[in-house]
Amino acid sequence: MNNIKFYEIKKEIRILGIDDASFNLFEDKKTILIGAIFRGGEWLDGVLKTEIEVDGNDATEKIIEMVKNTRHKDLRIIMLDGITFGGFNVVNIKKVFEETGLGVIAVVRKIPDFEEIENVIKRYEYYEERKEGINAAGVPRKIETRKGKFIYIQCCGIKFEDAKYIVKLSSTRSLIPEPIRAAHLIASGVALGESRGGA
Amino acid sequence: MNNIKFYEIKKEIRILGIDDASFNLFEDKKTILIGAIFRGGEWLDGVLKTEIEVDGNDATEKIIEMVKNTRHKDLRIIMLDGITFGGFNVVNIKKVFEETGLGVIAVVRKIPDFEEIENVIKRYEYYEERKEGINAAGVPRKIETRKGKFIYIQCCGIKFEDAKYIVKLSSTRSLIPEPIRAAHLIASGVALGESRGGA
Numbered sequence: 001m002n003n004i005k006f007y008e009i010k011k012e013i014r015i016l017g018i019d020d021a022s023f024n025l026f027e028d029k030k031t032i033l034i035g036a037i038f039r040g041g042e043w044l045d046g047v048l049k050t051e052i053e054v055d056g057n058d059a060t061e062k063i064i065e066m067v068k069n070t071r072h073k074d075l076r077i078i079m080l081d082g083i084t085f086g087g088f089n090v091v092n093i094k095k096v097f098e099e100t101g102l103g104v105i106a107v108v109r110k111i112p113d114f115e116e117i118e119n120v121i122k123r124y125e126y127y128e129e130r131k132e133g134i135n136a137a138g139v140p141r142k143i144e145t146r147k148g149k150f151i152y153i154q155c156c157g158i159k160f161e162d163a164k165y166i167v168k169l170s171s172t173r174s175l176i177p178e179p180i181r182a183a184h185l186i187a188s189g190v191a192l193g194e195s196r197g198g199a
Numbered sequence: 200m201n202n203i204k205f206y207e208i209k210k211e212i213r214i215l216g217i218d219d220a221s222f223n224l225f226e227d228k229k230t231i232l233i234g235a236i237f238r239g240g241e242w243l244d245g246v247l248k249t250e251i252e253v254d255g256n257d258a259t260e261k262i263i264e265m266v267k268n269t270r271h272k273d274l275r276i277i278m279l280d281g282i283t284f285g286g287f288n289v290v291n292i293k294k295v296f297e298e299t300g301l302g303v304i305a306v307v308r309k310i311p312d313f314e315e316i317e318n319v320i321k322r323y324e325y326y327e328e329r330k331e332g333i334n335a336a337g338v339p340r341k342i343e344t345r346k347g348k349f350i351y352i353q354c355c356g357i358k359f360e361d362a363k364y365i366v367k368l369s370s371t372r373s374l375i376p377e378p379i380r381a382a383h384l385i386a387s388g389v390a391l392g393e394s395r396g397g398a
Contacts (some may be wrong), residue, residue, distance in 0.1 A: 144336065
């Protein structure tokens with residue numbers, strides 16, 4: 001599939017930001033994913049929830065399902081807080097794009113150590129799927145969201161220049177896009193009783 | 200205790216908006232309360248969660264506890280989506296004010312039928328406490344949040360004029376204050392998998 005063409009990117013473009021809740025690796029078999037639907041970087045329009053297995057392999061499919069089932073048919077972009085949730089449940093952003101038709105942008109604060117990741121995943125099940133998911137995301141590319149402050153993105157289904165524009169447009173309150181920041185606050189607040197730190 | 204004096208009400212005054220999740224009256228013994236911490240009507244600063252008994256009498260105490268335990272020490276106002284949560288778990292806003300020192304504003308879309316409420320509560324336990332909570336809230340007073348559109352508020356620990364100013368200031372995206380609208384979206388999204396309707 002080709003990249004989505006944006007003839008005009010509106011300030012209130014509907015974005016679904018996704019983050020997971022923290023969990024107890026020794027006790028919890030599942031954790032929640034929260035989707036915060038935003039109008040650009042401006043305001044919350046809806047909240048979605050799904051569950052994934054801790055260290056499982058169902059995050060890609062659960063995200064696709066959540067997006068297909070929502071009543072919010074005006075979503076244009078999916079933003080992820082990185083490509084792994086619930087431990088090492090890797091999201092294949094290429095599959096998410098192909099199944100939903102939405103541009104996907106994963107945001108990370110620093111370049112992951114790919115060698116270390118390889119060392120971890122090769123010792124566990126789902127090696128092929130995880131490797132494929134990691135490869136599909138490609139190399140993170142730098143964006144300056146505030147003067148002198150950088151984040152990195154991986155994207156699929158959308159040109160880097162468009163993704164960059166949308167990330168900057170939606171980072172209205174902090175260094176990261178509001179849909180991801182809100183998803184993080186909601187997921188951690190619901191899991192812990194009070195939200196913590198940044199996404 | 201006297202009303203809180205506001206020498207200046209800032210646009211980014213910290214407000215905690217509270218709403219409950221929907222529940223199944225026949226199956227659920229508890230439901231969740233979500234607190235959305237907002238800077239005025241502008242943006243989400245944190246998320247709190249607690250649990251109350253369906254048709255119980257612990258909402259007042261659970262809200263007080265949630266406010267006392269939060270790391271957000273800069274809260275100034277508590278806003279409630281009405282004074283009953285989880286069925287008929289009545290919040291005594293006078294007690295919440297006295298225990299937290301924060302002004303409390305309950306927002307309703309229409310004047311409740313007090314006669315009908317009396318008929319319901321007198322048949323169940325906690326009659327005295329519920330009656331006291333309802334009386335403590337007083338008669339709802341009208342506010343125009345958009346031209347020709349009205350909501351009603353009950354308040355404690357804050358002058359009606361100040362409460363009115365804060366409600367209007369924070370109703371940035373709809374007819375009701377953002378902290379309550381967001382708390383509703385989060386509570387319903389978390390409970391149902393997808394948020395519904397207005398608060």
